Amino acid sequence: MRSYLSLIPISAKVRRRQNRMTLLCIIFAVFLVTGIFSMADIFIQSETANVKEAGGNWHINLENISEEDAASIARRPDVSASSWFDMVNFDQDRSYTIGGIQTALGGVEDPFRTEIMTYFPEGASLDEGEVILTPNAKTMLGVDVGDRVSLDTPAGSYDLLITGFRSGNSRYATDSGVGESTALPVKGEQVGAFLQIETFREILAANEDAGNPAYYIQFSERANARRTLSEIKEQFPEAKVNEHMILLAAVGASENRMAKNVYPLVIVFCLLVLLAGVLMISGSLNSAIAQRTQFFGMMRCIGMSKKQVIHFVELEALNWCKTAIPAGIILGTAATWLVLAFMHRFVGGEFARMAVFGISPIGMVSGAVVGILTVLLAARAPAKKAAKVSPVAAVSGNADAGMQRPQRANTRLLKIETALGVSHAASSKKSLLLMAGSFALSIILFLSFSVLVDLLGIMLPTKSYGSDIDINLLENGELIAPDLMQQMREMPGVKNVFGRRLAAAIPAEFSVEVDRDTVDILSYDDIQLDWVPGDGDLRSGGDLKKVYGDQGYVLCIWDKDVPLDVGDTVTLGGSTVEIAGMMTYNPFSNSGRTDGDVILICSNETFIRLTGEERYSIASIQMVPNATDEDAEAIHDLVRGRYEFLDRREEADRSTFFAFSLFIYGFLAIIALITVLNIINSISMSVSARTRQYGAMRAVGMDGGQLTRMIAAEAATYALAGCAIGCGVGLPLSRLLYGKLVTVHFPYYTWTLPVSSILIILLFVLLATLAAVHAPSKRMRNMAVTETINEL
Numbered sequence: 112m113r114s115y116l117s118l119i120p121i122s123a124k125v126r127r128r129q130n131r132m133t134l135l136c137i138i139f140a141v142f143l144v145t146g147i148f149s150m151a152d153i154f155i156q157s158e159t160a161n162v163k164e165a166g167g168n169w170h171i172n173l174e175n176i177s178e179e180d181a182a183s184i185a186r187r188p189d190v191s192a193s194s195w196f197d198m199v200n201f202d203q204d205r206s207y208t209i210g211g212i213q214t215a216l217g218g219v220e221d222p223f224r225t226e227i228m229t230y231f232p233e234g235a236s237l238d239e240g241e242v243i244l245t246p247n248a249k250t251m252l253g254v255d256v257g258d259r260v261s262l263d264t265p266a267g268s269y270d271l272l273i274t275g276f277r278s279g280n281s282r283y284a285t286d287s288g289v290g291e292s293t294a295l296p297v298k299g300e301q302v303g304a305f306l307q308i309e310t311f312r313e314i315l316a317a318n319e320d321a322g323n324p325a326y327y328i329q330f331s332e333r334a335n336a337r338r339t340l341s342e343i344k345e346q347f348p349e350a351k352v353n354e355h356m357i358l359l360a361a362v363g364a365s366e367n368r369m370a371k372n373v374y375p376l377v378i379v380f381c382l383l384v385l386l387a388g389v390l391m392i393s394g395s396l397n398s399a400i401a402q403r404t405q406f407f408g409m410m411r412c413i414g415m416s417k418k419q420v421i422h423f424v425e426l427e428a429l430n431w432c433k434t435a436i437p438a439g440i441i442l443g444t445a446a447t448w449l450v451l452a453f454m455h456r457f458v459g460g461e462f463a464r465m466a467v468f469g470i471s472p473i474g475m476v477s478g479a480v481v482g483i484l485t486v487l488l489a490a491r492a493p494a495k496k497a498a499k500v501s502p503v504a505a506v507s508g509n510a511d512a513g514m515q516r517p518q519r520a521n522t523r524l525l526k527i528e529t530a531l532g533v534s535h536a537a538s539s540k541k542s543l544l545l546m547a548g549s550f551a552l553s554i555i556l557f558l559s560f561s562v563l564v565d566l567l568g569i570m571l572p573t574k575s576y577g578s579d580i581d582i583n584l585l586e587n588g589e590l591i592a593p594d595l596m597q598q599m600r601e602m603p604g605v606k607n608v609f610g611r612r613l614a615a616a617i618p619a620e621f622s623v624e625v626d627r628d629t630v631d632i633l634s635y636d637d638i639q640l641d642w643v644p645g646d647g648d649l650r651s652g653g654d655l656k657k658v659y660g661d662q663g664y665v666l667c668i669w670d671k672d673v674p675l676d677v678g679d680t681v682t683l684g685g686s687t688v689e690i691a692g693m694m695t696y697n698p699f700s701n702s703g704r705t706d707g708d709v710i711l712i713c714s715n716e717t718f719i720r721l722t723g724e725e726r727y728s729i730a731s732i733q734m735v736p737n738a739t740d741e742d743a744e745a746i747h748d749l750v751r752g753r754y755e756f757l758d759r760r761e762e763a764d765r766s767t768f769f770a771f772s773l774f775i776y777g778f779l780a781i782i783a784l785i786t787v788l789n790i791i792n793s794i795s796m797s798v799s800a801r802t803r804q805y806g807a808m809r810a811v812g813m814d815g816g817q818l819t820r821m822i823a824a825e826a827a828t829y830a831l832a833g834c835a836i837g838c839g840v841g842l843p844l845s846r847l848l849y850g851k852l853v854t855v856h857f858p859y860y861t862w863t864l865p866v867s868s869i870l871i872i873l874l875f876v877l878l879a880t881l882a883a884v885h886a887p888s889k890r891m892r893n894m895a896v897t898e899t900i901n902e903l
Contacts, residue, residue, distance in 0.1 A: 120430070134435050136392050141439025141482040142446065144385075149447040149474025155361055156469075162357045167228045170336065170358055171343070172196070172325040174351040181326045184343065189334035194223035195308050197322040199315065203301060203586070208263050210252045215303045216262075218311025218322070227327055235275025237307045242271040245303035249276060252302065262304065266317040269310075277305070300585070300752065325353070336362045383556055385481060393489035393545055408500040417498035424494035428486045436482045440475050447474070450777065492541065525824075528817040532824025543832065546794075550833020550879070551840065554872050558841035560775050561868050562848045567772060569857055574698075575642035576609075578731035579738075580746060583755040590726035591754065599732060599749065604742030606735045609636040610727035612718050619709070620682040623674055630681060630709040632665075633699075634718035643694075652677050653692020661716035664691035671858070672707040681711065683721055688713070696860075703857055734760065791883045794826050798887040805891055815892040822888045823880075830880045838869070
């Protein structure tokens, strides 16, 4: 043996069984980090690709800049592509038509078509006199590539050659022509035409028209996006800068308030994951060292210094990494593939396009680096503890004497076995902190990540009233007759048809002082009223049953600037209605607010009595899961030319919500599993370290039941301390995260005590404690007294 370090592989072989759980802890820590970072990396890559497909591969666009300013930006080495884009007649307020059909015009440069946007066909050009049309022009105009069309304007007509059609094979540019994230979305009976920017400007000049030009900029891959954005803002202070938030946020450069709030929170979550690994491994190593105090004392007797003991423990821990880190990386990558395969097969949507067997170098490197760092950090404290073992104590056989508390267990309030269990748990403050920390960290992570589920539910709503198809009124068009609603209900592929009637700015008088003298009234079908409680849209104190039929009751949308409440009355044209409940937020506004307007929701019968109007302002259709495109097209044919048809089936796709919910809850499940294993391992090793003590207690008359209760008391002490720390830290952190991520952007959502989450946590703690007690207590009961006394 050249040095003491030669004992490391020998010790690993001899103590293979005892080291198994420590190795598992390291493997699980690496697996956790690799899996989380790999899935996050692949999700970000996938979402970035989807965002580029949806809204283009650009980072910012500038308004109010000159041609000279645009040219100077284009020459920057950190800008890879740039282009002007302009659009007119989206609102159909101008007389630009092709074949008598209203036409939205867009003017672009070549980089916009070839590098910034992805839905232009390959081979299609935009030279002078050429045009690319939206896909709905094929059916509405009966044209194809190579045909010529005439763009009619008040200043004259322009003969144009069709060189292609905007892509219609993505969720963001559908065959109906609708694409809310595309550069030239069209609505209803309207087509869109992309022109060369010079041709576009000539047409506007001839018609004495003006658009709203924006200069789109794509940063190069090697650019420092944050610095580039800052320099452009400083160079052009008068320009209005619009960010492509997700792409900028992905490179950490977004100035958006929400994105800036998210950055520090991501760091917090990463630190929590790192802390989980440190606590897990440190607890296991601490228990392993406690079992081997006599060994380290004997090594001190034959000349090993304290520094050498520390070095020995740290290298021994790193030696385990040779096996544990590759195993953890492989398991983490395999778990990522399983999740991706599940989402690819069962969730679908945008995840159907993700590569199942994607490799994330970031995830693998993160797993390895964090694994080594956590092992080194975790081994530091146990190594110092091992170095403090007295050689005299080791020779005398009392190496564990220093572990005992100087005072005896308090038996005045507790039975002897319970008091001893509590005493064992509290005998080492460091062990108590590590064990309680394992429980506490799980609780903190659970409460923190539960906020993300709430945020997903808000940003990716899964409300019952989500529609697949909307039928809207055309400008100055007729209202939707009830007969047409019934006709659509009877069509193939239709599950539900419901609508809203609307009467705006109705003069009203209120029983309380309100800074308004009018109200807006909307009607809900009975099925929509049925959905209100289940969707959580009704504030407490309301009585929804009163709203059905014509009972003289209504709902009012809550807003901080609307002083109405349940029981207040509103008089409309001689008829008085009473507020039976308050809606939590305004579902017809992106902000969720009414901005002080009073909006009432009532039944069909009440609306007809108050206004005399039986026709609908909007119809919403939910399709059956196996509905076909032909079913949707049949509905389109029924309303074509009379109403605006909006196909929202892709928008209603809940795959993103379910996928991210799966990711979050899967992460929590992994954390819970690792915590349980860590607690079981730590308590088992704690019991093993006191085997001689338990043997002595058995020898003087302690039975198996008392032994089990003593171990249970020790585990319960760890659990109660963990619950106290976890709830004490987790609840304020949950409230902080909710405020930063939810309330600041959606003020109608406020944090409330997560009672259901706390109950789930308590159940988890109870099950983890029972699981941790079972195995070691059974092992100790089955050991012979002489065997436990002679255990070294």
